[in-house]
Amino acid sequence: xxxxxxxxxxxxxxxxxxxxxxxxxxxxxxxxxxxxxxxxxxxxxxxxxxxxxxxxxxxxxxxxxxxxxxxxxxxxxxxxxxxxxxxxxxxxxxxxxxxxxxxxxxxxxxxxxxxxxxxxxxxx
Amino acid sequence: xxxxxxxxxxxxxxxxxxxxxxxxxxxxxxxxxxxxxxxxxxxxxxxxxxxxxxxxxxxxxxxxxxxxxxxxxxxxxxxxxxxxxxxxxxxxxxxxxxxxxxxxxxxxxxxxxxxxxxxxxxxxxxxxxxxxxxxxxxxxxxxxxxxxxxxxxxxxxxxxxxxxxxxxxxxx
Numbered sequence: 001x002x003x004x005x006x007x008x009x010x011x012x013x014x015x016x017x018x019x020x021x022x023x024x025x026x027x028x029x030x031x032x033x034x035x036x037x038x039x040x041x042x043x044x045x046x047x048x049x050x051x052x053x054x055x056x057x058x059x060x061x062x063x064x065x066x067x068x069x070x071x072x073x074x075x076x077x078x079x080x081x082x083x084x085x086x087x088x089x090x091x092x093x094x095x096x097x098x099x100x101x102x103x104x105x106x107x108x109x110x111x112x113x114x115x116x117x118x119x120x121x122x123x124x
Numbered sequence: 125x126x127x128x129x130x131x132x133x134x135x136x137x138x139x140x141x142x143x144x145x146x147x148x149x150x151x152x153x154x155x156x157x158x159x160x161x162x163x164x165x166x167x168x169x170x171x172x173x174x175x176x177x178x179x180x181x182x183x184x185x186x187x188x189x190x191x192x193x194x195x196x197x198x199x200x201x202x203x204x205x206x207x208x209x210x211x212x213x214x215x216x217x218x219x220x221x222x223x224x225x226x227x228x229x230x231x232x233x234x235x236x237x238x239x240x241x242x243x244x245x246x247x248x249x250x251x252x253x254x255x256x257x258x259x260x261x262x263x264x265x266x267x268x269x270x271x272x273x274x275x276x277x278x279x280x281x282x283x284x285x286x287x288x289x290x291x292x293x294x295x296x
Contacts, residue, residue, distance in 0.1 A: 018282075021282055021285065022250075022278075024227065024228075024231065025231060025246075025250050025281070026250045026253075027228060028227070028228035028229075028231040028232055028235075028250075029150065029232075029235075029246075029247065029250040029251040030251070031142045031143055031146040031251060032142065032145065032146045032149060033142050034141040034142045034144075034145040034146075034162065035145070035159060038141055038145060038159060038162060038163070039134075039137050039138065039141055041159075041163060042137055042141075042162075042163050042166045042167065043134070043137070045163060045167060046133070046166075046167060046170050049167060049170075
């Protein structure tokens, strides 16, 4: 079966009745006026949606700012802890070095006294 | 360099609300649903305003989205299990528009009983006066399918009219 559509029905052998039917159909399908309240409702809904969208945007920015702040605090805390550990390590190292220096000095003194003692023994 | 067209939402609503509402009403067969669809279509337009390039683009966009959203609304309603055709019978039983003749009202009733694709093609053809090529672009379907839908739809509508509207149409 041929379902080919044509914009010129008269050339496709369509009758006066067909054209009349199409004319009637075109008349029946004229645009209908929209309800008078439609535009007002659209504008109201648009306005409330925009407000809601703006509120959502503000909430997202707030969330982002809070996340950044928490991230910064955590990173700062982590950094401070690392620095503190390094400082304590450095301090312990200095203490060990001081202890070693003291020990070295004591040993040197003892060594010197022993040498003096040996010398006095040999002189006798 | 040509200045870019700046769409004015309120003006677009003024210009096209009748077209969008009529398309939605004829596609859904339900005035209330058509008002909801028209609202949704314009709100969607508001979200897409920056992509609208010209008045013609706005008109074509509104036609395409109106048909598509009407079909979606009908599908949603079918899923919810509402017997649309019973509703349409009820609604069309009452006087719809005072300016409409009984024949026009009955023709619209018959139109609402056609399959969705055929109904869309006929509404775009006879309400919007679009060519099959323009309809194909509006419903995003192949031209051959649109032509077939127009032909089948018109044939079916005429057959229904010859059964139900004998008293109105001469020569049927």
